[in-house]
Amino acid sequence: MADNARVNPNTGANATYDFRMDDVGGVLVPYSKIDVGEDGASAPWVGTTTVPFNAVAAPPVRLVGQDVWTCSFASVGAGLLTSDFITPITGTGVSASQAAGALAIVTGTSTNAEFLTRTTLSWRGSLRMRASIVASQRIANQNLAIMLADLVGQGLTYTINSATSVTVTVPGHTYTAQNVGQFINLAGITGAAGVPGRYAIASVVASTSITFTVAGWPASGTGTLTLFGWNFVRNLVTGATATNINFTTQRRGWADADTVPTTITTASPGVIVQNDLTGRDAFFSNSLRASVTAGNFASLASRYENLPDDDVPLYVWIWSFNGTVAPASTTTWTIGFISVEKFANTPVYLQGVRAQGTQNALPVSQQGTVTATIGSITTLSPAINADTATNLAVGATFTGTSRDQGATAVNQRVAATFVADQASAADGARIEFSTDNTNWRRAAQATLVANVPVQLSVFLATRYWRVVLVNGGVAQTQVLVTSGMYRI
Secondary structure, eight states: OOSSEEEOOOSSSOOOEEEOEEEETTEEEEOOOOBOOOTTOOOBOOOSSSSOOTTSOOOOOOOOOOEEEEEOOOSOEESOOOTTBOOOEEOTTOEEEEETTEEEEEOOSOTTOEEEEEBSOOBOSSEEEEEEEEESOOOTTEEEEEEEEEEEEEEEEEEEEETTEEEEEOTTOOOOGGGTTOEEEEEEEEESOOOOEEEEEEEEETTTEEEEEOSSOOSSEEEEEEEEEEEEEEEEEOSSOTTBOEEEEEETTEEOOOBOOBOSOSSTTOEEEEEEEOSSOEEEEEEESSOOSSOOOEEEEEESSSOOOTTSOBEEEEEEEEOSSOOSSOOEEEEEEEEEEEOOOOOOOOOOOOOOSTTSOOOOOOOSOOOOOOOOOOOOOOEEEEEEOOOOOTTOEEEOOOEEOOSSOOOOEEEEEEEESSOEEEEEEEEEEESSSSSOEEEEEEOOOTTOOEEEEEEOOSSEEEEEEEEOSSOOSOEEEEEEEEOO
16 A cells, blocks of 8 residues: 555545555554644644754643642541541440540450451552551550551451351452462451451352451351451551561562561650552651651661552551450550552663763752761671571570670661571561660561571661571471671
């Protein structure tokens, strides 16, 4: 087919019009010109290069600002009053109220009692979430999770098959046998005395139901519940230590073991937790809730795998749940605000640079007066510690040497590698922190699988640190633990 086309509009005249076209595989594709004129005017761009002349009119370009959503619980009264969250599911002895711009959740002391709600909006892709948390106390069997997570279904009917098996009716679901073993949260449980938690898929009936392997449930019963968090980013306030908040992420049912950084205390005035999702990684940081002279969000934990995909809609969830043992007393969780900042994830790649040198120097301009004082500079290399290669007996514990980074910290992270030919005890591979070289707390932990190396890395938040390995039920014949601290 030849290029170009001739058209007779058939208006009664003999005029014909020629249109410039290109024959592409038997299809005529019209040529186009760029016109940068305003409304009602034409201003064709004419140029001999790929860059238009500056005096020629050009279409305006406007950067889209970041989208910030904030809920500060401004209304006053009993219950969850904001329209930013759905009506909560509230268990026995649990109550909520809003006052002074904050949401207060009173846990009660009933076993497995819950408070569960989520935002009406969801977000995808790169974002930042912040939440303000104050705990009246920290005791066993009381937990608070602030999460970014997807919704599988709510108000779903369940049937208890046994104390270890529950079937949830999920009409139209898309899970298959390939999803068996993946984990989802079962929460907002009404009816029978179910135990809220993260449970594995045991079997699937296509488009109809999902059966989960559970623990501690009654032998029979029915009710309704919410399935959520096939994908999530979780901040979990749990246990009696006021300076611990667990952090992890999950993608399509699979998650790493929690990182347990040493955080700012959840006691008054409280802590602001922050999660950053960039599409490639996720970070946990925190700041004191009181005013400070400079921004001081400190990054304490990270995830580079098992991250929710950027096309998964994530809601903000507030989930308070008691343990299977009745808590000793009531705790009040006070949440001052929750915010989500959505931003465009726009990576910048330098494909090449102009050669620099004395004859083609990079231009630099000084605006105003700059005073700089340079003191001594110390070059540091990571110090590697061979902590142990001595085999452990059944259930034996290796406690590494206490490492002192000094009163003035120069290193920012500590890492440890564990490998053994036998599995460790549950969470037996650990990095521990101490402020006084006497009282030690876990900063990171994992369960060692036989012949599978595990590396733990955590922000160095205290002066002293050490590594610990607790062996499992079989004596070791090979083991190696190494560690070191380094600057970023």
